[in-house]
Amino acid sequence: MGLLSITRKIKRKEKEMRILMVGLDNSGKTTIVLKINGEDTSVISPTLGFNIKTIACQKYTLNIWDVGGQRTIRSYWRNYFEQTDGLVWVVDSSDLRRLDDCKMELDNLLKEERLSGASLLILANKQDIKGALTPAEIAKVRSLVDNLNCKTEYNTPVTMFDQRNLI
Numbered sequence: 323m324g325l326l327s328i329t330r331k332i333k334r335k336e337k338e339m340r341i342l343m344v345g346l347d348n349s350g351k352t353t354i355v356l357k358i359n360g361e362d363t364s365v366i367s368p369t370l371g372f373n374i375k376t377i378a379c380q381k382y383t384l385n386i387w388d389v390g391g392q393r394t395i396r397s398y399w400r401n402y403f404e405q406t407d408g409l410v411w412v413v414d415s416s417d418l419r420r421l422d423d424c425k426m427e428l429d430n431l432l433k434e435e436r437l438s439g440a441s442l443l444i445l446a447n448k449q450d451i452k453g454a455l456t457p458a459e460i461a462k463v464r465s466l467v468d469n470l471n472c473k474t475e476y477n478t479p480v481t482m483f484d485q486r487n488l489i
């Protein structure tokens with residue numbers, strides 16, 4: 323293989339990104355992925371394993387891994403960490419009772435060395451529900467991240483995102 327074709331291959335590879343969507347069960351991960359892909363979201367069931375969607379976004383190919391968030395299957399999340407470029411942590415902004423649980427699981431995730439090179443986006447979902455907290459409130463109330471736009475222990479850039487900007 324010539325140098326040129328090797329270089330082309332590397333470049334092509336760089337345009338492919340692996341995105342891992344995680345968060346507590348019922349936070350809306352599958353719905354978000356289906357919405358991004360323009361699919362019907364009227365009938366959604368809890369994800370018991372994982373779904374992969376490949377979506378073209380500008381010049382990038384995104385391989386989105388949507389992993390089920392029920393408590394009993396959270397221990398399997400670690401099977402999906404390898405080579406993750408972007409981590410999307412989805413929060414149900416209206417589920418105030420589980421914010422502590424949500425923070426604990428995110429804290430655990432951020433200790434994972436295999437995710438250390440990935441960018442983190444925290445997506446405040448279900449903003450349409452009355453009483454839902456805003457992204458800034460979620461970050462503040464439970465110190466979900468210590469300082470917005472700062473980096474975590476593993477140098478992970480953090481962005482807070484409001485789902486209304488997405489759909």
Ligand SMILES: Nc1nc2c(ncn2[C@@H]2O[C@H](COP(=O)(O)OP(=O)(O)OP(=O)(O)O)[C@@H](O)[C@H]2O)c(=O)[nH]1
Nearest residue numbers: 347348349350351352353366368369390391392448
């Ligand atoms: N009101 C409202 N409901 C939403 C929103 N996003 C998702 N839902 C609903 O929340 C429920 C759970 O959505 P899912 O997409 O299955 O959640 P999930 O995070 O994939 O759940 P698991 O697969 O169990 O981890 C469904 O009834 C969705 O219709 C939203 O932005 N607003």
Ligand SMILES: [Mg+2]
Nearest residue numbers: 351352368369
């Ligand atoms: Mg799901």
